[in-house]
Amino acid sequence: MSAPQVIIVGAGPAGVRAAEVLVDAGLRPVLIDEAERCGGQIYRQPPEARRRPYEKLYGSEAAAARALHQSFDRIRPGLDYRPKTLAWDIAGGWVSIHDRTEAAVGRLPYSHLILATGATDRPLPVKGWTLPGVFTLGAAQISLKAQDCLVGKRVCFVGTGPLLYLAAVQYARAGAKVVAVVDSGSFAAQVKYSPGLRHAMGTALRGIGFVAELHARRIPVLKGALPVEISGTEGVERVTVRQGAKQKTFACDAVALGYGLRSETQLADLAGIPRSFNAAQQNWAPQSGLDGRTPVAGVYVAGDGAGIQGAHAAELRGTRAALALLEDLGKPVDAGRAKVLEGEICRWARFRAAMDGMFPIPVEALKSLADDVVICRCERITMADIRRVATLAKPEDVNRLKAFGRTGMGRCQGRYCGDTAQAILSSLTGIPQEQAGIHRAQAPIKPVPIGDFIRVASQTEAIAEEAAQ
Numbered sequence: 001m002s003a004p005q006v007i008i009v010g011a012g013p014a015g016v017r018a019a020e021v022l023v024d025a026g027l028r029p030v031l032i033d034e035a036e037r038c039g040g041q042i043y044r045q046p047p048e049a050r051r052r053p054y055e056k057l058y059g060s061e062a063a064a065a066r067a068l069h070q071s072f073d074r075i076r077p078g079l080d081y082r083p084k085t086l087a088w089d090i091a092g093g094w095v096s097i098h099d100r101t102e103a104a105v106g107r108l109p110y111s112h113l114i115l116a117t118g119a120t121d122r123p124l125p126v127k128g129w130t131l132p133g134v135f136t137l138g139a140a141q142i143s144l145k146a147q148d149c150l151v152g153k154r155v156c157f158v159g160t161g162p163l164l165y166l167a168a169v170q171y172a173r174a175g176a177k178v179v180a181v182v183d184s185g186s187f188a189a190q191v192k193y194s195p196g197l198r199h200a201m202g203t204a205l206r207g208i209g210f211v212a213e214l215h216a217r218r219i220p221v222l223k224g225a226l227p228v229e230i231s232g233t234e235g236v237e238r239v240t241v242r243q244g245a246k247q248k249t250f251a252c253d254a255v256a257l258g259y260g261l262r263s264e265t266q267l268a269d270l271a272g273i274p275r276s277f278n279a280a281q282q283n284w285a286p287q288s289g290l291d292g293r294t295p296v297a298g299v300y301v302a303g304d305g306a307g308i309q310g311a312h313a314a315e316l317r318g319t320r321a322a323l324a325l326l327e328d329l330g331k332p333v334d335a336g337r338a339k340v341l342e343g344e345i346c347r348w349a350r351f352r353a354a355m356d357g358m359f360p361i362p363v364e365a366l367k368s369l370a371d372d373v374v375i376c377r378c379e380r381i382t383m384a385d386i387r388r389v390a391t392l393a394k395p396e397d398v399n400r401l402k403a404f405g406r407t408g409m410g411r412c413q414g415r416y417c418g419d420t421a422q423a424i425l426s427s428l429t430g431i432p433q434e435q436a437g438i439h440r441a442q443a444p445i446k447p448v449p450i451g452d453f454i455r456v457a458s459q460t461e462a463i464a465e466e467a468a469q
């Protein structure tokens, strides 16, 4: 039997833990990641020139970050590690890649594939969200983590979810003036779902600590509040928000906007894995079991790319998926360990369900957006365009909406507007969200320079010609 060819996409907590299990079992997986260094989103490492102490970079997560990076360093010799490499297509047992170091495209065969592609944050559209100075929450955090750089001096944090509070605290500690934290989640919902926090008390207490720190710093925290408009002449100057019947305006030079996370599922879709809609998370995730197995034999999913559960669960899910892969290869696996992992994954799922209840995504607010609000930024499709297409063409799902109205047809392939378009279409037409669907993935899932295709093609041609002579 030929040696298995295992590819892991994603070197975040899930991908690194999966790789660790496989290397320890004597395999040599290929580990692909777009980023320059391992760690994924949460344990992202700055470039060498901008190294800082772990405690400064990762705060309460310093120990977990160090542990993950050290595990990676230990297994590094056993890996075929491909940093700065995008996986942009999956078809017929091959992963197509773009290697940014070599500026080259190519493809790698696999017999087994683990997709640990993580998540992106979700900025819901609001009037003025395309002004310079509006960032997603994640982008604001990445700029701090990776470049030690603030997105503004007076920043307003708008959205919902634990990352909203964490990022606001990180900015306050880094010296920014946090003018307000505007959370759409209501105090009542947070009290109602708080019993579920017992499933991960340490993490819950850290979150409560962030809120307490914001109060201690006298930063206004508004709950049950939604942004009405972000405005300014050449960039952000103020944010107006509504809380019940009251309206407030905060002067600021930047806005960090984010309503929870959504799974990166384009590769899973290309690999043929059906996706299901989780209404509480407003998220489409590839279908999979607790063990990471999917309906497609030999393809596994792990971490936030398989449904949002957070970084600790991502490590467990990466480990479990790799054990499933070993089982499928007929290698000995400690069944007790697999069971314990599944129990822990369930515990984190219960914790996540509480968080989903505490911080619901306010998609119902989308239907009253003004006509001139841009929904699809790549193609500059506005709310009025979507209203017009929904009325005239009566699309039955987002893929038809895309065909008739171009929403999601641009560079991001609907990665950013897809779920918003789905929620808007559903609210305008009454089609259930699940039926309104999600954009089918198209390769390349992210832009790849055409020059790199041409250069590789001409090199291949030259080699073929030489061989023929």
Ligand SMILES: Cc1cc2nc3c(=O)[nH]c(=O)nc-3n(C[C@H](O)[C@H](O)[C@H](O)COP(=O)(O)OP(=O)(O)OC[C@H]3O[C@@H](n4cnc5c(N)ncnc54)[C@H](O)[C@@H]3O)c2cc1C
Binding pocket: 009, 010, 011, 012, 013, 014, 015, 032, 033, 034, 035, 039, 040, 041, 042, 043, 085, 086, 087, 088, 116, 117, 118, 119, 120, 121, 137, 138, 139, 141, 163, 166, 261, 264, 267, 302, 303, 304, 305, 309, 310, 311, 312, 314
């Ligand atoms: C912007 C952002 C900031 C966050 N900050 C925090 C935080 O401060 N604290 C916290 O507790 N949680 C945070 N989270 C959530 C946390 O990052 C996740 O729960 C956790 O990282 C999930 O781990 P993962 O391994 O599943 O995915 P990730 O850590 O997201 O890792 C996925 C990796 O896959 C790579 N990848 C994806 N697609 C491709 C592709 N096509 N080709 C090549 N590589 C690819 C990415 O570059 C990435 O390194 C954040 C999430 C986001 C999106």
